[in-house]
Amino acid sequence: PPTVALGSVIPAPVDVRPSGGGFRITARTVIEAPAAARGVAEQLGEALRLRVVGHAPPRTGKIALELGKVNGKPESYRLTVDKRGVTLRSATTAGLFNGVQTLQQLVPVSGPRTIAGGEIIDYPRFGYRGTMLDIARHFHTPGEIKRHIDEISKFKVNYLHLHLSDDQGWRIQIDSRPRLTTVGGAAGTGVDGVGGGFLTKADYRDLVRYAASRHVTIVPEIDMPGHVNAAQVAYPELTCDGVAPPPRTDTAVGYSSLCIGSETTYRFVEDVVRELAEMTPGPFIHIGGDEAHATTQADYLTFQKRVLPLVTKYGKTAYGWNEIAAAPEANVAVAQFWSSATQNPAVAAAVANGTKVIMSPANLAYIDQKYDPTTRLGLSWAGYIEVRKAYDWDPGTHVTGVPESAVLGVEAPLWSETLRSLDDIEYMAWPRLAGIAELGWSPARDWESFRTRLGAYGPRWAARGVDFYRSPQIDWA
Numbered sequence: 510p511p512t513v514a515l516g517s518v519i520p521a522p523v524d525v526r527p528s529g530g531g532f533r534i535t536a537r538t539v540i541e542a543p544a545a546a547r548g549v550a551e552q553l554g555e556a557l558r559l560r561v562v563g564h565a566p567p568r569t570g571k572i573a574l575e576l577g578k579v580n581g582k583p584e585s586y587r588l589t590v591d592k593r594g595v596t597l598r599s600a601t602t603a604g605l606f607n608g609v610q611t612l613q614q615l616v617p618v619s620g621p622r623t624i625a626g627g628e629i630i631d632y633p634r635f636g637y638r639g640t641m642l643d644i645a646r647h648f649h650t651p652g653e654i655k656r657h658i659d660e661i662s663k664f665k666v667n668y669l670h671l672h673l674s675d676d677q678g679w680r681i682q683i684d685s686r687p688r689l690t691t692v693g694g695a696a697g698t699g700v701d702g703v704g705g706g707f708l709t710k711a712d713y714r715d716l717v718r719y720a721a722s723r724h725v726t727i728v729p730e731i732d733m734p735g736h737v738n739a740a741q742v743a744y745p746e747l748t749c750d751g752v753a754p755p756p757r758t759d760t761a762v763g764y765s766s767l768c769i770g771s772e773t774t775y776r777f778v779e780d781v782v783r784e785l786a787e788m789t790p791g792p793f794i795h796i797g798g799d800e801a802h803a804t805t806q807a808d809y810l811t812f813q814k815r816v817l818p819l820v821t822k823y824g825k826t827a828y829g830w831n832e833i834a835a836a837p838e839a840n841v842a843v844a845q846f847w848s849s850a851t852q853n854p855a856v857a858a859a860v861a862n863g864t865k866v867i868m869s870p871a872n873l874a875y876i877d878q879k880y881d882p883t884t885r886l887g888l889s890w891a892g893y894i895e896v897r898k899a900y901d902w903d904p905g906t907h908v909t910g911v912p913e914s915a916v917l918g919v920e921a922p923l924w925s926e927t928l929r930s931l932d933d934i935e936y937m938a939w940p941r942l943a944g945i946a947e948l949g950w951s952p953a954r955d956w957e958s959f960r961t962r963l964g965a966y967g968p969r970w971a972a973r974g975v976d977f978y979r980s981p982q983i984d985w986a
């Protein structure tokens with residue numbers, strides 16, 4: 510008998526219809542897929558250790574992937590299981606990828622590989638289900654980032670925002686500005702003097718390709734006009750007095766600002782945006798905008814007036830922390846809501862003017878915050894965030910004046926002041942990111958259902974060596 514109930518999936522699917530019975534995978538089971546779905550089929554084949562064929566012999570137990578209309582909704586799929594086999598159908602490979610993530614959760618993690626019979630029809634509530642990894646405060650290698658992509662994509666997270674620059678370090682090679690990485694990415698440029706390093710353009714392009722193979726889109730962030738100390742150490746002409754500030758490896762924020770009145774600044778910004786856009790196939794370039802406490806509000810608006818259109822000029826949609834909403838030019842941009850408040854007049858006004866919003870409330874979605882006072886890693890300025898707190902909120906109604914129609918989705922930022930390894934990333938991300946992934950995908954939330962499914966999921970992380978936090982709120986299998 511199947512040991513995993515058909516609905517025991519994270520994120521919770523939209524429509525689950527168990528039918529009893531089920532399909533038992535054996536060594537003779539094959540995966541059948543058309544050439545256009547070969548990539549996804551190979552990933553499933555590798556996960557289940559099954560052969561992939563174009564056409565299965567008759568009367569062979571098979572998992573058939575097929576490209577065809579389901580319900581016209583983006584990323585949707587239909588998964589059908591009966592004693593003869595499994596059929597996974599979607600109009601897109603993205604939908605097939607989503608269905609494969611669901612299917613893998615229905616295969617027992619040990620014992621006979623019998624999948625529960627029935628039908629699942631599924632599709633996401635929000636198109637943007639993201640997480641952010643700060644590689645500026647502490648550089649994480651391409652290998653670590655790829656492992657993180659492997660894990661986030663299992664929960665249908667489809668955007669990875671990389672925080673590539675900050676006061677401590679600059680982490681992406683820019684050909685026209687080599688000192689950004691030769692100086693800003695040198696050894697010792699990280700919090701506490703560790704965590705130096707940077708992504709070459711080849712590293713970045715390889716990450717973009719790897720992420721795309723798991724249907725994850727990379728969103729690069731260059732934080733401006735604040736959080737720029739590393740850039741000013743490398744290029745002193747980016748300060749108003751031309752004097753390089755001292756390098757910083759502490760965790761203070763809000764003390765740096767580009768020189769708003771200098772054309773040198775905008776030549777710099779255009780060089781960076783141009784090169785970033787050229788190596789980023791995704792739709793967004795994030796230009797930061799947070800905590801510009803060393804920039805007057807008038808200068809901040811002047812800066813946004815110059816820079817937001819630059820992103821559009823290079824064919825991308827501008828994306829910034831919600832402070833950018835004060836700029837009229839933000840009407841074509843996306844504001845990332847990171848406030849702990851549930852109302853913000855500037856954001857509400859920008860939304861009325863066309864700005865879209867990604868929900869990342871610090872008090873609920875900041876997975877760099879401690880779970881509780883005993884958590885070894887993390888910060889606590891936004892409050893302690895246990896699994897239930899990260900899960901029990903609604904992105905579609907959270908902020909006054911930001912209706913669901915203006916919400917593109919959710920994102921869980923992971924800042925790296927206190928992170929030093931992939932284990933640290935895993936400990937802070939899992940299980941909270943699984944809950945936020947559900948908020949982005951599923952039509953509604955149900956804490957009791959989620960905590961039960963999460964408890965059953967624990968052995969899967971353990972089997973993969975993922976160092977997740979065993980929250981006392983969950984009955985771990």
Ligand SMILES: CC1=[NH+][C@H]2[C@@H](O1)O[C@H](CO)[C@@H](O)[C@@H]2O
Pocket residue numbers: 762799800830847875877888924925926
């Ligand atoms: C958008 C934003 N700016 C600040 C704030 O979030 O808190 C983070 C730590 O939680 C910190 O690293 C970051 O520089």
